[in-house]
Amino acid sequence: MALRGHSVRRWALEVVTASTVPLYRPARVLLVMLAYLLGVAALVGSMGVVGSATGQIVARLTSAGSSQMRVVDASRSSSTWDVSSTRAGKISGLEGVVEVAPARTFTTTSNKISRLAAAEQPYQGHLVVTDERFFGINQLKTRSGQVALLSNTWGGTVAVLGSRAAQDLGVADVSPGVQIWANERSVDVAAVLEASGDPITDTSLFLSPATMAYLSDQLDDYVIVRCQPGYAEPLANAIPPTLQPTNPGQVQVSVVAQLADLQQSINSDLSGLLAVVGWITLALSSLTAATTMVVSVQHRAPEIALRRAMGASRMSIWRLFTYEGVVVGGSGAILGTTCGIGLTWMVARYNEWPVCLGVSIPLTGLAVGLGAGALAAVVPALYAARRDPAAVLRTV
Numbered sequence: 001m002a003l004r005g006h007s008v009r010r011w012a013l014e015v016v017t018a019s020t021v022p023l024y025r026p027a028r029v030l031l032v033m034l035a036y037l038l039g040v041a042a043l044v045g046s047m048g049v050v051g052s053a054t055g056q057i058v059a060r061l062t063s064a065g066s067s068q069m070r071v072v073d074a075s076r077s078s079s080t081w082d083v084s085s086t087r088a089g090k091i092s093g094l095e096g097v098v099e100v101a102p103a104r105t106f107t108t109t110s111n112k113i114s115r116l117a118a119a120e121q122p123y124q125g126h127l128v129v130t131d132e133r134f135f136g137i138n139q140l141k142t143r144s145g146q147v148a149l150l151s152n153t154w155g156g157t158v159a160v161l162g163s164r165a166a167q168d169l170g171v172a173d174v175s176p177g178v179q180i181w182a183n184e185r186s187v188d189v190a191a192v193l194e195a196s197g198d199p200i201t202d203t204s205l206f207l208s209p210a211t212m213a214y215l216s217d218q219l220d221d222y223v224i225v226r227c228q229p230g231y232a233e234p235l236a237n238a239i240p241p242t243l244q245p246t247n248p249g250q251v252q253v254s255v256v257a258q259l260a261d262l263q264q265s266i267n268s269d270l271s272g273l274l275a276v277v278g279w280i281t282l283a284l285s286s287l288t289a290a291t292t293m294v295v296s297v298q299h300r301a302p303e304i305a306l307r308r309a310m311g312a313s314r315m316s317i318w319r320l321f322t323y324e325g326v327v328v329g330g331s332g333a334i335l336g337t338t339c340g341i342g343l344t345w346m347v348a349r350y351n352e353w354p355v356c357l358g359v360s361i362p363l364t365g366l367a368v369g370l371g372a373g374a375l376a377a378v379v380p381a382l383y384a385a386r387r388d389p390a391a392v393l394r395t396v
Contacts, residue, residue, distance in 0.1 A: 329373015
C-alpha cells in the first residue's frame, strides 16, 4: 500500500509540474497552443460548415422538390381524359394533397405543329395535354393571356405556349385571332408563359384536352401531384391502393428525392472534400508543435539533467514531457473547438443556413486535439528521457 501511495503522489506531482511549467515560458507555449488552435479550428470548422451546408441543401430540396410527385397508372395508359380526371380526383381527396393535374405527352414526330397551316418547318418542341392546375403545381407564371382557358367547359381547342415555344412559332403576344395549327387544325393561343429557366418547360406547348382528338402517338399518361411538406413519402404509399385496390403494383409513384439517402451522400461528398483540408492543417500544426517542443527540450537540458541527478528516472522524464504535451494540446483543442464552432456559426448566419453542429463535432475536436498533443510530444519526450545527465552538465 505504501508503494502504491508513493506512486500516486509521484504521478500527481508530475501532472502538476507538467501543468505549471508552461506558465514559466508563456511565449513558447502560446506558439505551440496557437498551432493546435489553428489545426483543431480548421477541422471543427470544416465539419461544422459541411453539416450546415448539407442541412441547407436538403432543406431547399425538401421545400422545392420533395413536395411534387408523378403518378403513372400502367393499366390506364389508353384511357380517355375523363378517366384521367377521375383518377386525379381520387388523389386530390387524400390528406396532404394540395393540387393535382392530369397530363399526357405526345411526340412531335407524328404531330405537325406550326404557326401557319401550310408551314414547311413544323415545331419540334414538346407537346403536353393538361389543364390550368399544371401551371400552379409547377409555379409557372404567365407573360400574357389566361391559362384558365385551358380548362374551358365548352370543349374548345386552346394552347398555352412556353417562352421559347412562342419564339419558335413566331407568337409575340396573345390577342384575339392568334392561332397555331395542330395537324392542320386551328388551335387558339390562350397564353404565353414567362421564361422559367427549364429548357423543357420553355420549349413546351400545352394543349387543352379537346386537342387530343387531333393528336397521335401518345408518349406518357401521368398525374402530377403537389403535396404539403412531409407528406410525399406517406402519399407515395397511399396512392397506389387508392387508384388500384386490387392491383396496386400497376401504379408507380416517383418522388423527386429520397432525402435521407440524399443527405447522407451529400454529407459524405462534402466531408471527404473539406476533411482533407482540415486534417492536413492539423497535421502541419502538430508537426510545428513537435518541432517547437524539441527546441524546448534542448533549452531545458539543465533542468532535465538536474532532475535525473536528483533521482528522476527516464520514464519519469518521458511522462513529464508527455503530460506537458497533452496539457498544451488539450488547451489548444478547447480554444480551437471554440473558434471552430464560432466560425461555423458565423458562416451559417451569413449564408442563412441552419447551424448543424451536434455533440459529435465538438467532442471530435477535443479528442483530436488531445491525441495530437500526445503524439506530438512522443518524440521530444523520448529525446529528453534519453539525454545523459552527466554529458548535459558538462556542456552547461
